[in-house]
Amino acid sequence: MLSSKASSNCHGQDSLYFLGWQVYEKNPFHEVENPTGIIQMGLAENQLSFDLVESWLRKNPDVMGLKNKDGESVFRDLALFQDYHGMPAFKNELVEYMAKIRGNKVKFDPNNLVLAAGATSANETLIFCLADPGDAILLPTPSYAGFDRDLKWRTGVEIVPIHCSSSNGFRISMFALEEAYERAQKLNLKVKGVLITNPSNPLGTTMTKDELQSLITFAIDKDIHLISDEVFSGTVFDSPCFISIMEAAMDSNLKRNTDVLSRIHIVYSLSKDLGLPGFRVGMIYSNNQTVVSAATKMSSFGLVSSQTQYLLSYMLANKKFTSNYMKRNQKRLKKRKEMLVSGLKKSGINCLKSNAGLFCWVDMRHLLCSNTFEAETDLWKKILCEVGLNISPGSSFHCSQPGWFRVCFANMNQSTLQVALRRIKDFVERSSFNYQQNGGSLSRKLISNWVRKLSSADREEQER
Amino acid sequence: SGENKETWEFKLVKGESGRQALDELRQEREHMDHSCTLSAWTSWRLKRKLIMGLLSRKVTCNSHGQDSSYFLGWQEYEKNPYHEVNNPQGIIQMGLAENQLSFDLPESWLAKNADAAGFKRDGQSIFQELALFQDYHGLPAFKKALVDFMAEIRGNKVTFDPNHIVLTAGATSANETLMFCLAEQGDAFLLPTPYYPGFDRDLKWRTGVEIVPIQCTSSNRFQITAPALEEAYQQAQRKNLRVKGVLVTNPSNPLGTTMRRDELDLLINFITDKEIHLISDEIYSGTVFSSPGFVSIMEVLKDRSLEQTPVWERVHIVYSLSKDLGLPGFRYLLSAMLSDKKFTKEYMAKNHKRLQKQQSKLVSGLEKAGIGCLESNAGLFCWVDMRHLLSSNTFEAEMELWKRIVYDVKLNISPGSSCHCSEPGWFRVCFANISEDTLKLAMQRLKSFVDSVAINNQSHQELKNSRKKCRTKWVFRLSFQSFHDREQDER
Numbered sequence: 001m002l003s004s005k006a007s008s009n010c011h012g013q014d015s016l017y018f019l020g021w022q023v024y025e026k027n028p029f030h031e032v033e034n035p036t037g038i039i040q041m042g043l044a045e046n047q048l049s050f051d052l053v054e055s056w057l058r059k060n061p062d063v064m065g066l067k068n069k070d071g072e073s074v075f076r077d078l079a080l081f082q083d084y085h086g087m088p089a090f091k092n093e094l095v096e097y098m099a100k101i102r103g104n105k106v107k108f109d110p111n112n113l114v115l116a117a118g119a120t121s122a123n124e125t126l127i128f129c130l131a132d133p134g135d136a137i138l139l140p141t142p143s144y145a146g147f148d149r150d151l152k153w154r155t156g157v158e159i160v161p162i163h164c165s166s167s168n169g170f171r172i173s174m175f176a177l178e179e180a181y182e183r184a185q186k187l188n189l190k191v192k193g194v195l196i197t198n199p200s201n202p203l204g205t206t207m208t209k210d211e212l213q214s215l216i217t218f219a220i221d222k223d224i225h226l227i228s229d230e231v232f233s234g235t236v237f238d239s240p241c242f243i244s245i246m247e248a249a250m251d252s253n254l255k256r257n258t259d260v261l262s263r264i265h266i267v268y269s270l271s272k273d274l275g276l277p278g279f280r281v282g283m284i285y286s287n288n289q290t291v292v293s294a295a296t297k298m299s300s301f302g303l304v305s306s307q308t309q310y311l312l313s314y315m316l317a318n319k320k321f322t323s324n325y326m327k328r329n330q331k332r333l334k335k336r337k338e339m340l341v342s343g344l345k346k347s348g349i350n351c352l353k354s355n356a357g358l359f360c361w362v363d364m365r366h367l368l369c370s371n372t373f374e375a376e377t378d379l380w381k382k383i384l385c386e387v388g389l390n391i392s393p394g395s396s397f398h399c400s401q402p403g404w405f406r407v408c409f410a411n412m413n414q415s416t417l418q419v420a421l422r423r424i425k426d427f428v429e430r431s432s433f434n435y436q437q438n439g440g441s442l443s444r445k446l447i448s449n450w451v452r453k454l455s456s457a458d459r460e461e462q463e464r
Numbered sequence: 465s466g467e468n469k470e471t472w473e474f475k476l477v478k479g480e481s482g483r484q485a486l487d488e489l490r491q492e493r494e495h496m497d498h499s500c501t502l503s504a505w506t507s508w509r510l511k512r513k514l515i516m517g518l519l520s521r522k523v524t525c526n527s528h529g530q531d532s533s534y535f536l537g538w539q540e541y542e543k544n545p546y547h548e549v550n551n552p553q554g555i556i557q558m559g560l561a562e563n564q565l566s567f568d569l570p571e572s573w574l575a576k577n578a579d580a581a582g583f584k585r586d587g588q589s590i591f592q593e594l595a596l597f598q599d600y601h602g603l604p605a606f607k608k609a610l611v612d613f614m615a616e617i618r619g620n621k622v623t624f625d626p627n628h629i630v631l632t633a634g635a636t637s638a639n640e641t642l643m644f645c646l647a648e649q650g651d652a653f654l655l656p657t658p659y660y661p662g663f664d665r666d667l668k669w670r671t672g673v674e675i676v677p678i679q680c681t682s683s684n685r686f687q688i689t690a691p692a693l694e695e696a697y698q699q700a701q702r703k704n705l706r707v708k709g710v711l712v713t714n715p716s717n718p719l720g721t722t723m724r725r726d727e728l729d730l731l732i733n734f735i736t737d738k739e740i741h742l743i744s745d746e747i748y749s750g751t752v753f754s755s756p757g758f759v760s761i762m763e764v765l766k767d768r769s770l771e772q773t774p775v776w777e778r779v780h781i782v783y784s785l786s787k788d789l790g791l792p793g794f795r796y797l798l799s800a801m802l803s804d805k806k807f808t809k810e811y812m813a814k815n816h817k818r819l820q821k822q823q824s825k826l827v828s829g830l831e832k833a834g835i836g837c838l839e840s841n842a843g844l845f846c847w848v849d850m851r852h853l854l855s856s857n858t859f860e861a862e863m864e865l866w867k868r869i870v871y872d873v874k875l876n877i878s879p880g881s882s883c884h885c886s887e888p889g890w891f892r893v894c895f896a897n898i899s900e901d902t903l904k905l906a907m908q909r910l911k912s913f914v915d916s917v918a919i920n921n922q923s924h925q926e927l928k929n930s931r932k933k934c935r936t937k938w939v940f941r942l943s944f945q946s947f948h949d950r951e952q953d954e955r
Contacts, residue, residue: 001778006645050592057583057591064582066574075574076567082634082786117633118598128670133649154644154670271598278597298670301637 005154016380017042017145017396024390031416039420042390044201044358045411046235046275048336049329053274056321063314066307074310081306084299086115090309093316094283098268100322101234106246114284114295115309117302119231119269122282123150123195125298126265129291130225131157136189137227138180140164140172142361142397142404144201151195160184160191163400166363169352170203172196172211177218193225193263194218199232199242202397202406203361204337204354206236212248216260225263234273234326237334238355261287270312272358273329279308333358333410336417340409343421347428351407358410362391365403367431376402387427389420533866534559534661534882541876546902556906559876561717561844562897563751563787565818569811570789573801580800602631609802614783616808617750622762635747635784636666639711642780643671646741652676652705653743654696656688658847658883658890660717667711676700676707679886682849685838686719688712688727693734709741709778710734715748715758718883718892719847720823720840722752728764732775741778750788750812751896752842753820787844788815819844819896822903826895829907833914837893844896848877851889853917862888873913875906 020042029037057064066075081087088110095108116122131137133156139147140162152159162180164170177194184191194215198207219226228245236242249260266285271277281304284295316322340360341351352361368375373395380393383405394404409417537559546554574580583591597603607626615623632638647653649672655663656678667673678696680686693710700707710731714723735742744761752758761779770776789811802808826846830837838847854861859881866879869891880890895903 003645003648003651045596047592047596050595053595054589054591061582065578073571075571076564079567079570080562080564156649276595278595280598297665300634300665301640301670302633 015145015148015396016377017392020380020384020390020392023384027388029388029416029419035419036388038384038388038390039416039423040390040411041408041420042392042406043411044272044406044408045277046272046329046333046358047411047413048332049275049325052321052325052328053276053315056315056318060314063311066310078306078310081309082303084296084303086113086299086304087306087309087313089317090313091115093313095285097316097322098233098285100326101273102242102244102247106244106250108246108285112285112287112292114286114292114299115304116282116284116295116299117280117304118271118277118282119229119267120146120150120282121280121299121302122267122269122284123147123227123229124155125295125302126227126267126284126291127151127155127157128298129294130227130265131155131192133157134189135192136160136184136187138162138177138184138191138194140170140176140196142170142202142394142399142406144197145392145396147195157192158187158189160187160189161398161400162194165401166352166404169205170200170361172207172215174214174218177215181222191222191224193227195227195229196245197229197232198245199230199236199356201232201357202359202392202394203352204357204359205352206240206242206356208240209243209248209251212243212245213251216245216249216264219263220260225265227265227267229267231267231269231272232357233268235330235333235358236356237330237337240355242356263288265291274325276312279312280304281308281312336409336414339414339417340407340421343417344407344424347421347425349424349428359406359408362405362407363403364405365401367428368403371402373402380405383427387423389423533863534878537866537870537876537878540870544874546874548902553874555870555874555876556902556909557876557897558894558906559878559892560897561787561892561894563815563819563844564897565822566811566815569807569814570801573804573807577800577804600631602629603799605803606799607631609799612805613802613808614749616812617788618758618760618763622760622766624762634786635745635782636662638782638784639663639666639743639745640669640671642743642782643667643673646743646780647671647673647708649673650705651708652700652703653708654678654693654700654710656680656686656692656712658686658718658880658885658892660713661878661882661884663711673708674700674703674705676703676705677884677886678710682838682887682890685721686716686847687724688730690730690734693730697738707738707740709743711743711745713745713748714761715746715752715842717748717843718845718878718880719838720843720845721838721847722756722758722842724756725759725764728759728761729768731761732764732768732770732779735778736775739774739778741780743780743782745782747782747784747787748843749783750815751819751844753816753823754841756841758842788812822895822900825900825903826893826907829903830893830910833907833911835910835914845892845894848891848893849889850891851887853914854889857888859888865889866891869910869913873909875909 021040024038024040024042027037028034029039062068062071066073066078068074091110091113095110095113098108099106114122114125116125127137136158137151137160139151139159141164143161147159151157160180160183162172162176164172164176181191196207196215198212199205200207215226226245230244233242233244245264245266249264264287267282268285269282270279271281280302284291286292286295337354337360344351344360344362348366350363352363354360364379365371367379369378376393376395380391383389383391389407391408392406394402394406397406412420538557541555541557541559544554545551546556579585579587583589583594604626607629610629611624611626630638630641632641643653643666652674653667653676655667655675657680659677663675668675676696676699678688678692680688680692697707712723712731714728715721716723731742742761746760749758749760760781762781765771765776765779823840823846827837830846830848835853836849838849840846850865851857853865855864862879862881866877869875869877875893877894878892880888880892883892898906
């Protein structure tokens with residue numbers, strides 16, 4: 001009766017990533033009203049800097065009231081505006097803001113910018129432009145759980161993972177790239193491109209210039225596209241600084257190949273750094289005119305509201321505001337991340353060293369009763385239901401090694417984070433206590449690992 | 465050759481239109497024959513590989529539909545738009561089905577309800593709440609206000625459950641999404657002609673679904689008949705297409721008429737018999753300004769007590785606030801506004817009155833130029849009969865006439881062929897997006913044009929007769945059969 005899309009499960013929404021949210025929704029933590037509820041640590045949102053945006057809004061009531069600088073109502077113009085090319089003023093401000101985030105080391109042309117209703121929409125549209133049903137996109141793991149839906153569902157395109165491991169900090173190696181490409185070929189899938197998220201979700205790390213240039217070389221060699229999802233580019237709070245794919249492509253060696261720019265596409269959004277996911281502002285940037293033209297027409301299916309464009313073009317035009325926001329926001333993110341990292345360390349849990357994002361990639365391998373994904377799911381269930389923390393298991397990010405979890409830190413206030421850290425500490429101590437009560441061999445492995453963790457990291461690698 | 469490759473690569477990188485590159489490629493191919501060297505072929509293939517290989521089929525094919533004359537007319541308008549003061553010789557836009565007659569009403573509501581505009585509820589800022597809200601189930605308050613508004617439009621003869629509403633970014637998005645849910649690539653939907661040109665993009669482009677037309681003719685005011693439905697279904701089968709449903713726009717774009725109860729009954733019987741879906745695009749339901757009143761498909765289902773039957777789950781409605789309220793809007797703002805029942809009542813009454821007034825101005829203006837139109841009671845446009853102005857009963861003649869009207873008369877109206885009408889000579893002319901004065905001017909221009917055609921035409925007398933007939937036809941609109949017959953004889 002219905003299409004296979006509507007009736008099947010291929011939208012990927014039954015992943016543990018989304019199931020955890022559902023459990024959270026039934027019993028959400030509230031400092032006063034529900035202090036024993038589940039704390040949401042699976043939502044990568046930035047709620048640390050609203051006060052800055054709100055204060056700008058208070059100082060600019062006219063814009064909110066849909067009036068222009070002369071106090072005249074622009075209601076009619078905004079009500080009618082549905083041009084899928086987007087508001088020129090808004091796009092001009094956006095490209096300047098994007099350049100600012102990249103330290104003004106690259107410049108963007110507003111005519112190459114296509115607006116979309118969030119990065120979700122931008123990613124899907126880009127896939128519609130670059131690939132046909134049955135084609136494949138290579139994606140490094142671990143990667144954002146939502147890609148299974150955004151890239152595959154309605155487009156009919158396949159995802160072939162590029163396996164990355166903790167052995168080299170989950171960096172993408174040429175070997176892994178080649179191996180993924182070959183795997184696609186064996187499956188008779190035509191590879192149309194590679195999609196990377198930089199800074200990475202869920203790792204929270206930025207890519208080095210070498211990594212980016214290897215990717216570009218790979219793309220040229222295989223005659224495919226390169227999509228760089230840079231939605232977290234505004235959340236880089238520590239060194240090394242952010243290097244955009246555009247910057248890497250400007251290198252003189254690569255420039256010799258004149259078509260390199262026509263195969264690189266950037267996705268960005270205001271949901272992560274400006275903390276405005278509800279406003280649905282996403283965008284595609286591409287130097288490829290055919291892609292820009294097609295994507296522009298496709299944006300009919302998800303335009304950004306004209307009022308949003310109007311409001312934000314004024315806000316972004318205020319350079320003092322954006323400079324101040326970027327500086328203070330990054331400071332707050334850094335502080336909050338350090339609070340999470342040190343808190344976890346006190347419980348004997350380490351994180352991957354990160355310099356960006358709204359989350360940490362946390363190593364709980366030593367808490368698994370066996371080196372399997374079943375054990376990871378068991379641990380996840382315990383942490384969700386007993387400890388009351390919704391964190392996201394590595395398997396939902398298609399991580400190739402069990403035991404890693406993504407833990408968000410920017411979507412709650414400080415006291416809530418402290419509650420969460422306390423709960424984890426109690427849980428870890430309880431686990432070792434339980435061992436002492438039961439003395440089971442499995443628990444012994446658990447406690448030995450935990451103890452070893454506190455003493456020496458090297459030995460842990462040897463004994464696994 | 466090396467030189468050629470550099471030139472077009474340069475173009476690709478420099479950002480010239482990809483379409484241009486493709487066109488050039490095609491042109492090159494036309495000049496190639498068996499006398500070409502292998503290296504020339506290789507070079508051409510390499511070019512093609514790079515251009516095509518880099519892009520998906522969606523981008524390189526034409527099924528996007530934006531080359532339709534419907535959109536071309538807009539482009540011409542954009543180049544030379546009419547402005548009362550700055551460009552009085554410009555092209556008047558009559559191809560855009562927007563309602564600009566009633567902005568003052570929401571504007572004044574906004575002025576009186578500043579809190580809603582300023583993201584406040586009871587004086588408290590709810591900015592954070594709104595900035596974070598991305599639940600695809602939608603704002604509950606908004607959906608509740610929407611279902612109440614939709615029920616009000618239908619005279620409260622039906623009620624809707626907010627849990628059965630899915631919000632989308634406009635009806636464009638709603639229609640596409642429904643296609644994705646109901647049909648696979650290669651399946652077909654039946655659509656009565658003439659239909660909104662945008663459907664070729666919205667329903668087909670990314671979904672891969674086919675449209676098979678249900679041919680409707682002026683012989684019965686373009687209503688859907690049982691034989692036409694069957695014929696369309698058979699045609700789909702002959703093309704090996706699996707029919708998943710029927711999509712109708714009620715009130716119709718471009719006709720501006722509401723469907724009658726017997727038509728709706730016919731549709732329900734058809735989809736029940738064939739076990740397929742029915743999508744009723746009711747985006748113009750709020751623009752019904754005269755009798756007969758609007759009858760929603762839901763009302764008919766209810767009256768026939770079909771709620772517990774399988775067909776109930778196969779009927780879907782598409783709606784939007786773009787046509788009657790004319791607003792994209794922040795959802796929160798709209799929910800506050802739509803919940804104000806006094807406002808919605810007043811808005812609907814005033815808006816309908818203004819639409820009716822403007823429509824009758826258009827109709828009488830056309831009449832003075834000897835042009836008739838399909839009698840209509842809804843929509844933001846009229847379905848205008850210019851068959852008597854065609855040099856021949858062909859779509860080529862229609863195109864010729866359209867071009868003259870756009871470039872010489874400077875009115876952007878939409879030709880029936882862009883709406884897939886089966887008969888040449890019909891045009892959609894919008895009236896709600898321009899002021900009364902602009903409409904007057906447009907009618908003056910049209911009259912001058914028609915008069916000049918009469919003077920210039922060699923068979924001057926014939927035309928005078930047909931114009932007279934045209935007026936008579938208009939007067940005797942009741943007898944459609946004889947209208948049809950006579951028209952055939954005199955052309």
